[in-house]
Amino acid sequence: MGLIFKLTLTCLLFIPSLLWADPINIHLKWFHKFQFAGYYAALEQGYFAEEGLDVNLIEGDPNNNQIHQLLNKQSHYAVLGSEVIHSLSLGSPLIIVTSIFQHAPEVLITRAEDNVQNLAELNGKQLMLSNESISGQINAMLFKAGVDTSSYIKHPYDGDINKLISKKVFAMNAYISNEPYQLMQLKQAFTVFSPLDYGIDFYGDSLVTTQSELSKHPQRVASIRRAVIRGWNYAIKHPDEMIQSILAYKTLNPSPYGYCIGTT
Secondary structure (H helix, E strand, C coil), X not given: CHHHHHHHHHHHHHHHHXXXXXXXXXXXXXXXXXXXXXXXXXXXXXXXHHCCCEEEEECCCCCCCHHHHHHCCCCCEXXXXXXXXXXXXXXXXXXXXXXXXXXXXXXXEEEHHHCCCCHHHHCCCEEEECCCCCCHHHXXXXXXXXXXXXXXXXXXXXXXXXXXXXXXXCEEEEECCCHHHHHHHCCCCEEEXXXXXXXXXXXXXXXEEEHHHHHHCHHHHHXXXXXXXXXHHHHHHCHHHHHHHHHCCCCCCCCCCCCCXXXX
């Protein structure tokens, strides 16, 4: 009875405020992943509700531009990587509410059998790279190593590690937490080149909103920030629970549990 009473009291406390709350959309930058565990935790543990917020988490995918969603007012907040720095440099009216990951996860991967010792060896090769606005740190690393954008063949990024394995591309842009694990599953030896080793250190995922949202709803921005940080604190302490929760989300990911996205 004690638990039932507490749950009933919680509902009575939070539901009235939610009935009057405007729905808030937070657009994630990719498919449902542990990468966004703090946001799921903030939703499921009631941290958004405690702030009087009715939040909807929108799954990202390669076909949606979260910055455009923000600027077109289709989303109120978005999770963005280094592309927000590029956008800010162009004068976009965006605000970084909080930076969740202190280091960007993007790296460049080659096959170990190619024995690449220096990034200058990539000149003239075919590289699978994301748009420079998304992975500016990779381009900065290549430039610092003497690999200009005109000195290699750029292959459109689709995340298909089989193209690296089959030598259709010589190197590819990757997440340090993702593609290396996939390659190990396939017993493919690889070499990682990290921008950190070249003195290039960007923030990773940040929670972003617009200047308009901050000007009109400063308290809401502060509330979102508090709830998200609480959510991340919970997710870090309860990783197994959050993994199971995330696996239950419906996803647009064509290969949510496999090692390959795309086709050979």
